[in-house]
Amino acid sequence: MVVKLKDIADATGKSITTVSRALNDYDDVSEETKALVNKIAKELGYSPNTWAQRLQKQHTDTLGLILPTFGPRFSDPFFSELLAGIGNRAAQLGYDILVSTRAPGEEEEIAYRAAIQGKRVDGFILVRTRRQDERITLLQESDFPFVAFGRAEEKLDFPFVDEDGTHGMKVLVRHLTALGHKKIGCLAPPPELMFAHYRLQGFKESLTEAGIQESDAPILVGDLTQRGGYEQACKLLDSASPPTAIAACNDLMAFGAMSAAQERGMVVGKDISITGFDDIPMAEYSHPPLTTLHQPIYEIGGRVCEMLVKLIQGEALKERYVLLKPELLVRQSSGSV
Amino acid sequence: MVVKLKDIADATGKSITTVSRALNDYDDVSEETKALVNKIAKELGYSPNTWAQRLQKQHTDTLGLILPTFGPRFSDPFFSELLAGIGNRAAQLGYDILVSTRAPGEEEEIAYRAAIQGKRVDGFILVRTRRQDERITLLQESDFPFVAFGRAEEKLDFPFVDEDGTHGMKVLVRHLTALGHKKIGCLAPPPELMFAHYRLQGFKESLTEAGIQESDAPILVGDLTQRGGYEQACKLLDSASPPTAIAACNDLMAFGAMSAAQERGMVVGKDISITGFDDIPMAEYSHPPLTTLHQPIYEIGGRVCEMLVKLIQGEALKERYVLLKPELLVRQSSGSV
DNA sequence: ATTCTATTCCAAAACGTTTTGGAAGTCAAG
DNA sequence: CTTGACTTCCAAAACGTTTTGGAATAGAAT
Numbered sequence: 001m002v003v004k005l006k007d008i009a010d011a012t013g014k015s016i017t018t019v020s021r022a023l024n025d026y027d028d029v030s031e032e033t034k035a036l037v038n039k040i041a042k043e044l045g046y047s048p049n050t051w052a053q054r055l056q057k058q059h060t061d062t063l064g065l066i067l068p069t070f071g072p073r074f075s076d077p078f079f080s081e082l083l084a085g086i087g088n089r090a091a092q093l094g095y096d097i098l099v100s101t102r103a104p105g106e107e108e109e110i111a112y113r114a115a116i117q118g119k120r121v122d123g124f125i126l127v128r129t130r131r132q133d134e135r136i137t138l139l140q141e142s143d144f145p146f147v148a149f150g151r152a153e154e155k156l157d158f159p160f161v162d163e164d165g166t167h168g169m170k171v172l173v174r175h176l177t178a179l180g181h182k183k184i185g186c187l188a189p190p191p192e193l194m195f196a197h198y199r200l201q202g203f204k205e206s207l208t209e210a211g212i213q214e215s216d217a218p219i220l221v222g223d224l225t226q227r228g229g230y231e232q233a234c235k236l237l238d239s240a241s242p243p244t245a246i247a248a249c250n251d252l253m254a255f256g257a258m259s260a261a262q263e264r265g266m267v268v269g270k271d272i273s274i275t276g277f278d279d280i281p282m283a284e285y286s287h288p289p290l291t292t293l294h295q296p297i298y299e300i301g302g303r304v305c306e307m308l309v310k311l312i313q314g315e316a317l318k319e320r321y322v323l324l325k326p327e328l329l330v331r332q333s334s335g336s337v
Numbered sequence: 338m339v340v341k342l343k344d345i346a347d348a349t350g351k352s353i354t355t356v357s358r359a360l361n362d363y364d365d366v367s368e369e370t371k372a373l374v375n376k377i378a379k380e381l382g383y384s385p386n387t388w389a390q391r392l393q394k395q396h397t398d399t400l401g402l403i404l405p406t407f408g409p410r411f412s413d414p415f416f417s418e419l420l421a422g423i424g425n426r427a428a429q430l431g432y433d434i435l436v437s438t439r440a441p442g443e444e445e446e447i448a449y450r451a452a453i454q455g456k457r458v459d460g461f462i463l464v465r466t467r468r469q470d471e472r473i474t475l476l477q478e479s480d481f482p483f484v485a486f487g488r489a490e491e492k493l494d495f496p497f498v499d500e501d502g503t504h505g506m507k508v509l510v511r512h513l514t515a516l517g518h519k520k521i522g523c524l525a526p527p528p529e530l531m532f533a534h535y536r537l538q539g540f541k542e543s544l545t546e547a548g549i550q551e552s553d554a555p556i557l558v559g560d561l562t563q564r565g566g567y568e569q570a571c572k573l574l575d576s577a578s579p580p581t582a583i584a585a586c587n588d589l590m591a592f593g594a595m596s597a598a599q600e601r602g603m604v605v606g607k608d609i610s611i612t613g614f615d616d617i618p619m620a621e622y623s624h625p626p627l628t629t630l631h632q633p634i635y636e637i638g639g640r641v642c643e644m645l646v647k648l649i650q651g652e653a654l655k656e657r658y659v660l661l662k663p664e665l666l667v668r669q670s671s672g673s674v
Numbered sequence: 675a676t677t678c679t680a681t682t683c684c685a686a687a688a689c690g691t692t693t694t695g696g697a698a699g700t701c702a703a704g
Numbered sequence: 705c706t707t708g709a710c711t712t713c714c715a716a717a718a719c720g721t722t723t724t725g726g727a728a729t730a731g732a733a734t
Binding site: 353389 | 689691692693
């Protein structure tokens with residue numbers, strides 16, 4: 001049998017009210033009674049029924065996170081790193097994480113609506129913002145607290161943490177052109193993703209800067225997986241005049257591109273330069289280690305989580321918009337021509 | 338304002354009872370009324386308050402998953418793959434996942450107790466079973482539904498899915514000895530983990546089988562990360578008579594070992610053989626691609642999830658104990674001496 | 675003796691839903 | 705015009721907690 005307040009009340013001879021208030025350390029309960037109630041509660045192994053508590057208190061101490069899946073899964077180490085950051089910070093702050101996966105579309109919207117209306121969670125963490133992000137408008141209309149990892153195209157006002165992808169790609173391409181590369185391919189993410197926009201913008205701007213023609217900077221869209229990177233890289237490498245460098249917009253695709261190059265007998269970092277973006281833990285240990293842009297994914301997760309909790313608790317945010325500069329990590333996968 | 342049953346009742350002129358029953362498609366409500374109620378409910382954007390529902394119904398449609406963290410994070414791609422499998426299957430079955438991270442110890446136990454007593458979740462998925470696993474006894478004592486990924490040492494009876502690590506390692510070592518290796522190092526997981534036990538057992542048994550002395554089969558314990566694998570592999574490689582093959586007990590450590598070997602100018606797959614266990618998505622794309630044991634992590638996640646849901650719903654399990662045979666994938670990281 | 679203040683307690687309402695145990699109405703059969 | 709069966713509805717209780725708005729007691733001040 002599950003122990004409830006009534007059981008403690010019966011055991012101590014006090015009322016339910018008193019027991020409740022004793023457990024919550026109200027000061028209209030005598031120290032003696034508190035001690036007694038706490039003792040008995042411990043003995044009986046009491047812990048409160050969460051739903052009853054939440055029904056009454058009108059908040060859940062739970063944060064929602066719906067991972068957008070393209071394809072059947074979300075096993076991108078990027079997400080696991082982010083989730084780790086969110087989860088651990090949330091645990092510290094006394095919050096739980098309710099995780100779901102939903103492909104972008106109607107199902108996804110229903111999931112959000114149900115969570116909001118049904119008061120399942122106190123707030124949402126939004127990841128992988130999209131150009132026209134219905135999630136954002138939905139949450140704003142509902143006046144529901146959320147923090148996004150990523151910006152949105154429309155000049156909507158909402159708190160976010162994001163990395164400066166444009167800046168990052170510029171630094172990266174400068175690194176490549178400094179090494180003498182004049183023909184640089186790009187493995188881009190699906191264009192509806194906001195971060196694709198920023199990274200691509202950086203890529204393009206820095207080409208203009210370096211005086212490289214568009215024709216010498218082929219851009220292929222991949223699905224962010226190794227396989228996608230591999231497939232697109234094959235196309236680049238097998239073209240009439242293949243590039244001497246490939247800038248992938250995430251590490252996973254960079255790994256795929258490395259496989260494609262190595263399969264063709266090329267030595268990555270010598271015969272061809274390949275770079276990534278994200279610096280997932282794997283990047284340091286690939287062979288050769290991957291030149292990439294580091295963004296502190298784990299810390300970002302924690303940061304987003306923290307902001308959301310503040311928002312929920314009605315505290316003011318010190319910074320509503322956080323834009324982090326990714327740091328270029330030059331490893332052995334890039335070299336001079 | 339949040340829409341509740343009362344609002345629909347007022348709008349339709351029906352009672353709360355009737356509205357509730359109409360929405361739940363009871364057959365003591367006329368079709369007309371049902372249609373009306375559903376229409377109004379949709380118009381008002383109603384969706385039920387989850388806590389109230391759960392308080393009443395006594396179940397949560399939520400599965401609990403507390404990831405044991407050694408160190409501050411759990412960004413092992415293994416977990417993200419597993420979580421993906423669990424999450425997607427759960428979504429199909431109409432369940433949510435409540436994810437927490439907790440380091441093994443008292444905090445962890447408190448988290449379990451609170452979730453059980455507080456009826457937060459309908460059941461638990463247990464991962465990374467340990468030799469003396471207090472979580473199992475706790476859940477059994479509380480008579481709380483759970484399914485484990487992994488077995489336990491004591492002959493406790495509980496439903497689980499596991500891979501046959503002993504068998505896997507045997508197949509693997511046979512592969513290595515067939516290639517002529519006579520000195521094989523092993524990177525083992527922390528011994529309190531149950532899967533360490535099974536994999537190590539397989540390792541040891543197959544050495545006896547092949548007539549290899551213990552002194553020619555050094556076993557070093559690593560923390561399952563690349564870094565850990567790197568560090569321990571360094572010790573092996575820098576020893577007086579280094580092994581010609583290293584069998585790491587998970588892929589991540591194998592990657593670390595590959596870095597260590599490559600750092601020393603060795604060609605992995607030629608100068609030294611390195612193998613993993615798990616076949617995380619990365620394994621196929623490392624350089625060289627990793628010889629490893631494939632276990633269908635994603636599918637296991639789904640399977641565990643499915644079993645737990647059946648258990649919760651009181652259905653009989655077709656198979657209470659599932660033991661899968663990992664499949665040896667020979668890639669280029671292993672070669673003859 | 676009366677009033678006031680402080681302390682300690684508690685009955686009842688509230689949170690939003692589902693379920694219980696009928697009630698009311700309609701229709702057909704007797 | 706009764707009776708029974710069926711359909712459609714609903715008031716009230718229940719789930720377990722917190723909060724509200726006092727009540728009861730004791731001691732101090734008048």
